Amino acid sequence: MRVRHALSLMFCGLIVGGIATAQSTPPQPLPMPASISVPRDVPYAGSIQLNVDATDIDRHIFNVHERIPVRGGGSIVLLYPQWLPGNHSPTGRIESLAGLTIRAAGAVIQWTRDPVDVFAFHIDVPADATALDVDFQYLSAVTGAQGRVIMTPDMLNLQWSAVVLYPAGYFARQITVEPTVHLPSGWQFATALEMSSTNGGITTFKPVSLETLVDSPMFAGRNFKQVDLDPGGPAPVRLNIFADRPNLLEAKPEQLAAHRALVQQAYKLYASHHYSHYDFLLALTDRMGGIGLEHHQSSENGTVPGYFTEWDKNSNERDLLPHEYTHSWNGKFRRPADLWTPNYNVPMRDSLLWVYEGQTQYWGYLLAARSGLLTKQDVLDAMAWDAAVYDNRVGREWRPLQDTTNDPIIAMRRALPWRSWQRSEDYYSEGLLIWLDTDTLIREQSHGQKSLDDFARAFFGINDGSDVPVTFTFDDVVKTLNRVQPYDWATFLHARLEGHGPGAPLDGIVRGGYKLVYTNTPSSYFKDSESSRRVTDLTYTVGMVVGNDASLTDVLWGGVAFTNGLTIGTQIVAVDGTAYTSDRLKDAIENAKKNPDPIELLVRNGDRFRTVRFNYHDGLRYPHLDRDAATPARLDDILTTRN
Numbered sequence: 001m002r003v004r005h006a007l008s009l010m011f012c013g014l015i016v017g018g019i020a021t022a023q024s025t026p027p028q029p030l031p032m033p034a035s036i037s038v039p040r041d042v043p044y045a046g047s048i049q050l051n052v053d054a055t056d057i058d059r060h061i062f063n064v065h066e067r068i069p070v071r072g073g074g075s076i077v078l079l080y081p082q083w084l085p086g087n088h089s090p091t092g093r094i095e096s097l098a099g100l101t102i103r104a105a106g107a108v109i110q111w112t113r114d115p116v117d118v119f120a121f122h123i124d125v126p127a128d129a130t131a132l133d134v135d136f137q138y139l140s141a142v143t144g145a146q147g148r149v150i151m152t153p154d155m156l157n158l159q160w161s162a163v164v165l166y167p168a169g170y171f172a173r174q175i176t177v178e179p180t181v182h183l184p185s186g187w188q189f190a191t192a193l194e195m196s197s198t199n200g201g202i203t204t205f206k207p208v209s210l211e212t213l214v215d216s217p218m219f220a221g222r223n224f225k226q227v228d229l230d231p232g233g234p235a236p237v238r239l240n241i242f243a244d245r246p247n248l249l250e251a252k253p254e255q256l257a258a259h260r261a262l263v264q265q266a267y268k269l270y271a272s273h274h275y276s277h278y279d280f281l282l283a284l285t286d287r288m289g290g291i292g293l294e295h296h297q298s299s300e301n302g303t304v305p306g307y308f309t310e311w312d313k314n315s316n317e318r319d320l321l322p323h324e325y326t327h328s329w330n331g332k333f334r335r336p337a338d339l340w341t342p343n344y345n346v347p348m349r350d351s352l353l354w355v356y357e358g359q360t361q362y363w364g365y366l367l368a369a370r371s372g373l374l375t376k377q378d379v380l381d382a383m384a385w386d387a388a389v390y391d392n393r394v395g396r397e398w399r400p401l402q403d404t405t406n407d408p409i410i411a412m413r414r415a416l417p418w419r420s421w422q423r424s425e426d427y428y429s430e431g432l433l434i435w436l437d438t439d440t441l442i443r444e445q446s447h448g449q450k451s452l453d454d455f456a457r458a459f460f461g462i463n464d465g466s467d468v469p470v471t472f473t474f475d476d477v478v479k480t481l482n483r484v485q486p487y488d489w490a491t492f493l494h495a496r497l498e499g500h501g502p503g504a505p506l507d508g509i510v511r512g513g514y515k516l517v518y519t520n521t522p523s524s525y526f527k528d529s530e531s532s533r534r535v536t537d538l539t540y541t542v543g544m545v546v547g548n549d550a551s552l553t554d555v556l557w558g559g560v561a562f563t564n565g566l567t568i569g570t571q572i573v574a575v576d577g578t579a580y581t582s583d584r585l586k587d588a589i590e591n592a593k594k595n596p597d598p599i600e601l602l603v604r605n606g607d608r609f610r611t612v613r614f615n616y617h618d619g620l621r622y623p624h625l626d627r628d629a630a631t632p633a634r635l636d637d638i639l640t641t642r643n
């Protein structure tokens, strides 16, 4: 009944809107309300006390109390973070803030939400007030359908940006916060914040700027292990492991050795560090939502439960830590000038994400290979797959890579019906191909004397030990490349960022001494990925990916499945008259190589069944890189451990 009532109200609204009351003059715009104070680089007087109660793990509720010092009367605007670092987009979950109550000297005072900026709350402060007591809940997702689940019976992920209101008008680095957290009893935690005291299950941290607070999330949980990754190094680097079950924490010595080697290989590459200590937060779970999010002095990494215990099955998870660690240098320390913002309610601009994410994707794979987290063959297979993805990404014909840097804001990672045509955050992996192109070109031009490693040292290796961001522009990237190896890098980069066209930028693979080929056997890296994604990936065969429930999870624009009218969600019922299995379809595809008959599929969309015929006879196709002996094996050197 209530649903029907709500629905009829919705229809009412539409109808009223449609036949709007007659007016004698056409409408004119109402003036906008006064804009909210822009942030200034001046200190906010006093410290904000922020107390987070994270004990309600059954209901996934964070209870928040803040005491915000104020001086005299007048109006104040409190902001809830909207533009989140690392997300590069306005992904703050304002709808999850509830129960907002504000008091001054014990009396409740009214708040009003800004009618334009719904992340802003206006408050009239009484003349004699010295502080506002602010209470609210952050109602985190209770199921995956509502967003990422961040509380489970065994662990939680606290992001301070979700549990803080802060005064408008100040740079985040000028607002001081004294945070405390109350965790379920017996739980341990890890964060880059420095502890000041613990009392009765409540931990108090040293006062920090709002900027450092938001950049220092916490993982906490029942099952925990901490590993020192760099004993005696220039700054502590710790691997903080949380898991659904205690046995998942068991890591073999050689697995930990590869993680320790990651730190050393990063230091050889970047010749610097930009933290006073670094904490990998690593959750091994299939209950808490996955994550990979970078910070200056830590990273949030959520991955498969069997990260250690089923090491051989999870190779495609093992560039996660090298990627997020690299961001401490690329993205956090060196920050695109248009991406850096003074607080979390100023829009970000993403034009340089092909450096921030694209080069990090590149270094992530290289450091994984150089540290032994991945084998050289795994990385070659991963790069073959990237090359195949972008070689078949037909959206390149209408949309240049540069434009995809807007995708965090345009698409906000919503599911897309035609990803290969729409494109989606392609600056990550197509960006990787451009940096491989750049690296091999530097090597070729310098006759092997220089490489992109020299760029990394020059670009990220400045101000060793400092974590104060240094911003950069396109011209800064070009200038540093020119210092490493003179070349017309501006034209080179513009052509790849703004060009169109069939086929991916594969020059780096060719100059690296390899070529992209397809065979009828997947690499073990590709197979691992199919099993972790729970799919049969036939993208390069008939242009579709079939989920383990026989429904399509992706269809390549212009491919065989597309031509036959199949879409995401289409279910394959039968292959050549027999019930669908993944192996039966693959057998039919291989058999059709020597048989002129089409492959006949019975498919279903909702209650509509139909038969489609794939006139396809090229057999199974999986991407690989083949060594080309005519060119030096530059890619082999790129992936080799540095001494």
Ligand SMILES: [Zn+2]
Binding pocket: 294, 323, 327, 356, 357, 360
């Ligand atoms: Zn990244």
